[in-house]
Amino acid sequence: MSKLNRFIEGTRIKPSDHVLEIGTGWGSFAIEAVRKTECKVTSLTLSIEQKALAEKRIGAAGFSDKHSSYADGLSSSYHAESSIR
DSSP, X not given: OHHHXXXXXXXXXXXXXXXXXXXXXXXXXXXXXXXXXXXXXXXXXXXXXXHHHHHHHHHHTTOGGGEEOTTSOTTSOOSEEEOOO
């Protein structure tokens, strides 16, 4: 988690930001970014399985209203991008 936290703090994401995450993984970045900053996150992934699990984990954390998947809202403008390897 410390890698995610360092990244979130280093990018200075604000509550008003809408972050485009490229590479959803299991939803950890979206959960932590929303928890720490109250921003909105849109995640992109090529994996149907990762999308489903990430949405489930994000929903369980109570952040579904702050997250959309690669199939939703792609015409929005974004304030930051993230890709964590």
